[in-house]
Amino acid sequence: MELLQQPWPWYVAGALIGLTVPALLILGNKHFGISANLRHACAACFPAKIPFFQYNWKKEAWNLFFVGGILIGGLLATQFLSDPNPVQVAPALLSELKEYGIEDHSKVLPKELFSIDALFTLRGLIMLVGGGFLVGFGARYAGGCTSGHSIIGISNLQVPSMIATAAFMAGGFLMANLILPFILKL
């Protein structure tokens, strides 16, 4: 039990995430891809006569069950397998974040950025609302996110997925190193 409560090593989690690919395929010919659910939400709730949202989203209901499971998984892991110790953070990152007034690392998200209070600051608004928007817009524009492209796409040796993954990483490096410091200073 104690072993389960500690943060799991990368190779255990990586293997489990990788096994999701054959699990979904064998259970019903389903391709692992999480961002598609954002589109199903649009198709179900506000299709607004946009051709891109004109399809029978109910045929993709399995995926909504899948992400519902992810949410429950997060809940179970936090309720029953939680590690009371602060989250491990690289010392270099901690000291850098301190300059921006971010010191909380008791949980996986620092409360200075991810809380209702933070949402009403310019910094929080840009990161939560702006960041979320870019994730949703970019994932669909790219035709998939880290699950659809980086995991199953590359697993199936798809060159477009490798290109998309390289672009994800390039965007991330650009943001974390060159743009985010300015946002965090706000």
Add this chain to the structure above:
Amino acid sequence: MPGVFNKISVETNTAPTFVDTDYEARAQDTMCINESHLQHKWYHNLKYAAVGILFGIAFTKAEVISWFRIQEMFRLQSFHMYGVIGTAIVVGMLSVWLIKKFKVKTIYGEAIEFHPKKFNKGQIYGGLIFGLGWAMTGACPGPLFAQIGAGFLVIAVVLLSAVAGTWVYGYFRERLPH
């Protein structure tokens, strides 16, 4: 009379093919689509929820949902995320290879299908935009759900914003370079 035979063979080859337009629409800009030809009752979907639960626990316990881990990855301050993604790809690749090699079927006996993906410029432009957002929120779409489950209710705002981003993409789709 070879001409007659040719004609017959051509005709049998061009048997009218049924085009499923709904599938065409759903398959636009998405990796994760596969049409099962079987119809099941809704509770068959619970098995996907079970996979999701295991997956969500792995996400949470490996700190993939940690904003700090994503920052470390993009600042080259830790190997952790590279290890997670790398292992997942190796395991996924081996699984796909085995499924293809041994023609593994689904539990319902259907053949497992793979669809090749075509390149378009969206994978670069959209990929860059996605990367910018990923490094801000510290979460790609999967971890967003796990973070909400882990009790960070404010992430619902990020998720709704991501849905809004998807909607705006759908609205401008025809005018964007692909």
